[in-house]
Amino acid sequence: MNIGIIGAGALGLAAAYDFTKAGHKVAVYERAPFLGGQAATFDVGGGRLEKGYHHLFRSDRYMVDLIHELGLGPKLAWIESKVGFFHGGTIHKFTTPMDLLKFKPLPMYDRVKLGLLTLRLQRKKYWPQEYEKVTAEEWMKRHAGKRIYEVIWEPMLRGKFGVNASQVSMAWLWGKIYLRTASRGKSLAKEQLGYPMGSFGEVFDVLEATIKKQGGEIIYPSSVEQVIVENGRATGLRIRHKDGREERRAFDRILSTTPSYIFPRLVPELPSDYAAKLSKVVYQAAVLIVMELDRPFSWAYWLNVADRSIPFVGVIEHTNYIDKSHYGGNHVVYLSNYLAKDSPYYKMTPDELWQSYIPALKKINPDFDPSWVKKRHYHKEDAAQPIIGLNYSRQIPSLKTPINDLWLANTTQIYPEDRGTNYSVRLGRQVAKQMMES
Ligand SMILES: Cc1cc2nc3c(=O)[nH]c(=O)nc-3n(C[C@H](O)[C@H](O)[C@H](O)COP(=O)(O)OP(=O)(O)OC[C@H]3O[C@@H](n4cnc5c(N)ncnc54)[C@H](O)[C@@H]3O)c2cc1C
CATH class of the missing domain: 1.10.3110 (protoporphyrinogen ix oxidase, domain 3)
Structure with a gap:
């Protein structure tokens, strides 16, 4: 089979890995200039850091298995977590x-x-x-x-x-x-949390190399603009490449791993009942400020902020988990928020958001001074967290869409577990199996 995959996050890459391993031809298209989607990394002090904090739980066996299969098992470290809970003006130990x-x-x-x-x-x-x-x-x-x-x-x-x-x-x-x-x-x-030393980015790099070795292609940044549908069957993709060039390419089967709100834009032919299911899902966006500090902010790796007067919900001090020597010696701290797109904090510029956070940081650590911050980064992920309402199982769209040879797999179909790289890998492998068997 000749398979087209839209999206090179954990899900799309896990599926591509299994397809190519089974001898199928695969082309993965990713619109971003990097791999890994929500678990992608960026450069901090010469090391690689996730744009949004990432770790694994002991129960994340699908991701752990994949890491071992890729030969990265020796790099997977299990480290005790240090959890804090900010309430009533105090950080309480909560480990x-x-x-x-x-x-x-x-x-x-x-x-x-x-x-x-x-x-x-x-x-x-x-x-x-x-x-x-x-x-x-x-x-x-x-x-x-x-x-x-x-x-x-x-x-x-x-x-x-x-x-x-x-x-x-x-x-x-x-x-x-x-x-x-x-x-x-x-x-x-x-509690022990797992981290692939070298970052999740390295896992995606090795996946990319393995997929290519198995005969697959991964093309980025190239955005899929349309799934071509003829007589009720998906027959190909219309792709826009970085240089503006348009390409139409035929495939036997297509898998989209895009968020639910993007998919109907690519396939206007979707029947209305299926499209209605997709439009019902509402996502929270993740908005992150990452600080590089010249000293620690607190002792905690994971600090839950249970104080309504503070405009963010978590302080994740990555270097209280992974040593700062991996990031040029600075202390790396995420300020994390999950927001609706109409929230004023979602709409703020990175500088406005930062200014609104400074008094709150002083509330948590009265000694904190903005001069501690050597560098600051800002990241936003729109499809970070599907909202899981009542009777959610009835709203989950099927993996096989009503259009022949077209499949959809994304984080909205992960349930009842909370979404995570582990479940994207599980779903990617599951949908690949179903597509190969169908
Ligand atoms: C702040 C934050 C913290 C997190 N922490 C953890 C954690 O600690 N542990 C954990 O396991 N998980 C964590 N997660 C969740 C985890 O990152 C995601 O569940 C997982 O990475 C989703 O992978 P995916 O492939 O399903 O989707 P995505 O990563 O969203 O991949 C979809 C891909 O499709 C691409 N795409 C979309 N439209 C097109 C198009 N038209 N053409 C081409 N490409 C397209 C996107 O660019 C994207 O790369 C976290 C997420 C966030 C936001």
């Missing part, structure tokens, strides 16, 4: 069960209750389908109580889903808790 027992913002009774509830959710072997019929807010208020919800879960949901937080189903939150605690191992005491 171990003992930290939870010492967590002052909740009374002792609630701390124990929260620990037991987390254990109960983690013990569920199969995802409980009734969780998609109830919002996370409703479920947590009923089972954990209003206080635990307001201190712990509400800030977390608001951080990820903004004004849409109250629509998010318990199925999503269960997936998050279940898989995160799976990274703690049997003792539950310590």
Whole structure:
């Protein structure tokens, strides 16, 4: 088969890897001038850093397996995480069960209750389908109580889903808790997070080289502008290359890995019921400021910010996880936000956003001074997080579209787990298998 793939993120590359391994011809088109999509990297102090913080959980076995298959297993490091929780003007340690027992913002009774509830959710072997019929807010208020919800879960949901937080189903939150605690191992005491030393970018580079060695092509930056449909069948792609040249190329099968809102623009022939499913999905965008500091900002790798007066939701100090020597000796800190496209913070210029963040940084660390910042970077990802509402399973579009020989696979079809590189790899391999079998 001659297969055309749109998008060279984790999903498109994982699919291309399996297709070429099975002897098929593949051409992957990527509109960006780099590979890896949301997990792409950029240069920081001579090292490679993800534009948005990235790590793996112990439960991410599809990504871990792929890393081993590519021969990068020895470079995969498992490092203990240091988690903090900013509440009431203080950074609380939030790494171990003992930290939870010492967590002052909740009374002792609630701390124990929260620990037991987390254990109960983690013990569920199969995802409980009734969780998609109830919002996370409703479920947590009923089972954990209003206080635990307001201190712990509400800030977390608001951080990820903004004004849409109250629509998010318990199925999503269960997936998050279940898989995160799976990274703690049997003792539950310590969480370990995985990182391919050399960055996720290196994984994509080796994937690219392997796909090419297996006979595939990866062409970027080249944007697919149209899926050519003839008599109800996808027969090719219309591509716009970097130099402005247009190309039409015939394929036997086509896989699109674009976000759902892009796909109907490429295929206006999609039947209305399928297109309606795609347009129902709303994404939150991720907006990130990355600071290179001459000193540490805090002790935490992952700092949840549970304070409504602070305009960002996470401070991820990468160099409290991976040594600063990989990034020219500076301390690397992400300020993370998930925003709707109509949020004023989404619309701000990088400088405006930075100015609005400075007082908040001083609130978290009163010593902080902007002169600590040696360099600052800004990244935006529009399709960062699909909002997972009630009865989401009914809204998921099928991988095989109603147009013959045309398939769609993207993060909106990952459920009930939270999207991540692991699940994009799983879905990429799954759709490739189905396309080869069909
Ligand atoms: C801030 C942030 C932090 C994250 N942290 C983690 C983490 O810690 N661990 C983890 O595992 N995951 C994390 N993720 C999620 C993870 O990065 C994504 O789930 C995964 O990379 C998605 O891969 P994908 O291939 O499905 O989609 P994408 O990466 O979005 O790839 C789709 C590709 O299609 C291309 N494309 C779109 N339209 C066209 C077109 N017309 N023509 C050609 N190409 C096109 C895009 O440019 C893109 O490269 C994070 C994401 C964000 C935003």
